[in-house]
Amino acid sequence: MELISGAPSGPLAEKWERHKFEMKLVNPANKRRFSVIVVGSGLAGGSAAATLGELGYGVKCFCFQDSPRRAHSIAAQGGINAAKNYQNDGDSIQRLFYDTIKGGDFRAREANVYRLAQISVNIIDQCVAQGVPFAREYGGLLANRSFGGAQVSRTFYARGQTGQQLLLGAYQALERQISAGTVEMHPRTEMLDLVVVDGRARGIVTRHLVTGKLETHLADAVILATGGYGNAFYLSTNAKGCNVTATWRAHRRGAAFANPCFTQIHPTCIPVSGDYQSKLTLMSESLRNDGRVWVPKQRGDHRAPGQIPDAERDYYLERKYPSYGNLCPRDIASRAAKEACDDGRGVGETGLGVYLDFRDSIQRLGENRIRERYGNLFEMYQRITDEDPYKVPMRIFPAVHYTMGGLWVDYNLMSTIPGLHVLGEANFSDHGANRLGASALMQGLADGYFVIPYTIGHYLASQPIPPVAADHPEVRAVEEAVRSRTSRLLSIRGGRTADSFHRELGRLLWDKCGMARDAAGLKEALARIPSLREEFWKNLNVPGSGEELNQGLERAGRVADFLEFAELMCRDALHREESCGGHFRTEHQTPDGEARRDDEHFTYVAAWEYQGEGKPALLHKEPLEFENVHLSTRSYK
Numbered sequence: 001m002e003l004i005s006g007a008p009s010g011p012l013a014e015k016w017e018r019h020k021f022e023m024k025l026v027n028p029a030n031k032r033r034f035s036v037i038v039v040g041s042g043l044a045g046g047s048a049a050a051t052l053g054e055l056g057y058g059v060k061c062f063c064f065q066d067s068p069r070r071a072h073s074i075a076a077q078g079g080i081n082a083a084k085n086y087q088n089d090g091d092s093i094q095r096l097f098y099d100t101i102k103g104g105d106f107r108a109r110e111a112n113v114y115r116l117a118q119i120s121v122n123i124i125d126q127c128v129a130q131g132v133p134f135a136r137e138y139g140g141l142l143a144n145r146s147f148g149g150a151q152v153s154r155t156f157y158a159r160g161q162t163g164q165q166l167l168l169g170a171y172q173a174l175e176r177q178i179s180a181g182t183v184e185m186h187p188r189t190e191m192l193d194l195v196v197v198d199g200r201a202r203g204i205v206t207r208h209l210v211t212g213k214l215e216t217h218l219a220d221a222v223i224l225a226t227g228g229y230g231n232a233f234y235l236s237t238n239a240k241g242c243n244v245t246a247t248w249r250a251h252r253r254g255a256a257f258a259n260p261c262f263t264q265i266h267p268t269c270i271p272v273s274g275d276y277q278s279k280l281t282l283m284s285e286s287l288r289n290d291g292r293v294w295v296p297k298q299r300g301d302h303r304a305p306g307q308i309p310d311a312e313r314d315y316y317l318e319r320k321y322p323s324y325g326n327l328c329p330r331d332i333a334s335r336a337a338k339e340a341c342d343d344g345r346g347v348g349e350t351g352l353g354v355y356l357d358f359r360d361s362i363q364r365l366g367e368n369r370i371r372e373r374y375g376n377l378f379e380m381y382q383r384i385t386d387e388d389p390y391k392v393p394m395r396i397f398p399a400v401h402y403t404m405g406g407l408w409v410d411y412n413l414m415s416t417i418p419g420l421h422v423l424g425e426a427n428f429s430d431h432g433a434n435r436l437g438a439s440a441l442m443q444g445l446a447d448g449y450f451v452i453p454y455t456i457g458h459y460l461a462s463q464p465i466p467p468v469a470a471d472h473p474e475v476r477a478v479e480e481a482v483r484s485r486t487s488r489l490l491s492i493r494g495g496r497t498a499d500s501f502h503r504e505l506g507r508l509l510w511d512k513c514g515m516a517r518d519a520a521g522l523k524e525a526l527a528r529i530p531s532l533r534e535e536f537w538k539n540l541n542v543p544g545s546g547e548e549l550n551q552g553l554e555r556a557g558r559v560a561d562f563l564e565f566a567e568l569m570c571r572d573a574l575h576r577e578e579s580c581g582g583h584f585r586t587e588h589q590t591p592d593g594e595a596r597r598d599d600e601h602f603t604y605v606a607a608w609e610y611q612g613e614g615k616p617a618l619l620h621k622e623p624l625e626f627e628n629v630h631l632s633t634r635s636y637k
């Protein structure tokens with residue numbers, strides 16, 4: 001396997017423009033002769049399917065929800081970044097590029113990140129034209145707020161519902177194409193495998209979640225925009241359905257998986273409250289614009305927060321990182337919260353919580369202003385905790401939130417399987433080892449609206465793509481593999497639900513491959529995962545049949561993939577003997593507890609090649625070359 005990024009040479013700012021000119025085009029009359037499968041209808045997949053349909057390609061789009069509008073992107077709260085510099089506060093494409101590269105701890109590809117920063121400005125125009133109701137200033141201009149890891153205000157938002165509003169924009173564009181007949185939508189349909197013929201991605205095998213019908217769909221190219229795998233940890237801020245199945249199945253068919261250990265732990269989530277919880281709730285990072293994070297200075301101080309005077313509070317982010325304060329990046333803020341709780345100064349019943357306090361901003365701005373900015377988030381918090389955050393500080397704790405790892409892609413967003421393109425959170429993305437807040441929506445929409453429409457045309461125009469017969473032996477083999485796996489899951493009839501295996505796996509990953517990792521813990525996880533997997537295949541219980549709506553079966557398939565994927569995640573974390581971004585190896589830290597990178601040995605993307613059942617994956621390295629930024633120690637002090 002060879003990893004050729006295909007990033008163009010030449011000055012950074014001109015790469016994408018020149019590349020667009022040099023890529024081949026499909027003429028308008030020929031586009032309808034090409035068919036493209038898009039798996040996923042979130043911001044990345046929905047925008048891609050709509051745009052490709054508008055261009056005239058024959059598109060089939062798939063999602064497992066009952067409507068494309070319910071993709072997990074809908075949950076995004078805080079905002080979307082763009083280097084518009086409406087605030088005149090010093091922002092620029094170069095600054096967004098630099099903040100993103102630095103925020104990712106210098107583990108992302110320069111050319112991709114620069115392109116992302118360039119395209120960011122077009123995204124806002126596109127979404128405004130679609131009618132996305134971004135917040136506006138009094139004079140009518142679009143408003144901005146700040147997010148972590150930046151000293152400028154570049155985040156566009158629609159209250160605490162930015163993802164939902166952006167998704168409605170993409171969904172309208174998609175529906176228009178559905179009604180025009182260029183996009184055929186397949187909701188409630190789960191991709192269970194990838195069809196590769198003569199080394200090229202040529203289709204998918206799906207299961208209809210209501211009827212159980214297995215079907216094969218063939219096309220000239222396949223796009224995966226299936227989101228992230230944070231749910232490997234069981235408890236996360238992701239929607240319950242988020243999974244690794246599509247990308248893991250593609251990995252097993254030859255797509256390299258990059259940086260699987262790069263997971264983002266978000267600092268502001270509602271703390272875990274009990275053993276039976278199946279989901280965690282994010283409190284948007286935007287709240288850190290006006291909320292101050294603190295814990296009591298004294299260990300074991302159980303007084304109510306209002307009774308702890310200012311002099312006895314430790315506003316530890318402001319103390320440790322004076323120039324970024326409460327808006328330091330997520331990985332840094334998460335570790336600082338863990339440190340405070342490990343030190344015995346955590347709050348709430350479990351001691352695994354810190355305060356996010358709005359007292360000062362309410363005094364300064366008034367309750368109404370805070371309500372305008374964050375009203376729905378405050379209401380959500382109150383409904384879940386039964387505490388009024390206008391009166392008492394929120395309690396927050398870090399939780400798994402986003403995955404920077406994903407399928408390896410080149411500059412054209414193509415994986416190591418020709419014809420298989422990967423967009424949005426599903427690819428290993430432009431965020432290196434840590435994503436800055438409000439940059440995932442930007443990346444998903446950049447990929448879908450502005451990158452793939454060019455690069456897929458180039459792929460389709462670059463070589464003849466002969467038709468594949470439905471009875472081609474490769475197609476038949478994949479169909480058979482899906483059928484036998486489904487019946488195997490149903491036939492075990494053991495004593496444990498898929499959920500109970502998932503919960504056990506999640507705890508193990510959180511303990512050994514979560515916010516802090518070390519070699520001993522990772523080795524222990526690597527020893528335990530195969531035996532858990534073995535037990536799964538002996539003792540799983542999936543009631544019902546495959547020919548009906550069967551959520552137990554859906555879950556079982558996803559958990560089976562998490563159980564394989566988890567091993568790769570730990571292996572990747574073990575091999576990366578450095579700390580960078582969200583990957584914190586306790587053996588590699590500075591005396592004051594900050595991440596210590598090893599640029600000499602680890603300035604590369606780790607891309608793993610599947611070697612077969614029970615065999616360790618093979619590591620390939622894409623060296624990262626920095627021609628435009630200096631690899632400095634990341635500091636937010």
Ligand SMILES: Cc1cc2nc3c(=O)[nH]c(=O)nc-3n(C[C@H](O)[C@H](O)[C@H](O)COP(=O)(O)OP(=O)(O)OC[C@H]3O[C@@H](n4cnc5c(N)ncnc54)[C@H](O)[C@@H]3O)c2cc1C
Nearest residue numbers: 040041042044064073076078079191227424425438440441
């Ligand atoms: C609570 C929360 C808040 C967030 N807030 C922000 C924010 O404010 N700003 C920001 O930039 N980012 C935010 N993020 C991150 C951001 O929302 C996601 O990274 C982004 O929306 C992912 O978009 P996507 O299109 O790649 O995937 P998704 O939106 O997850 O869509 C995945 C699609 O793939 C489909 N799919 C998956 N697997 C299969 C399969 N096997 N077969 C068929 N279909 C499949 C699903 O049905 C779905 O349509 C937030 C994340 C969370 C969890």
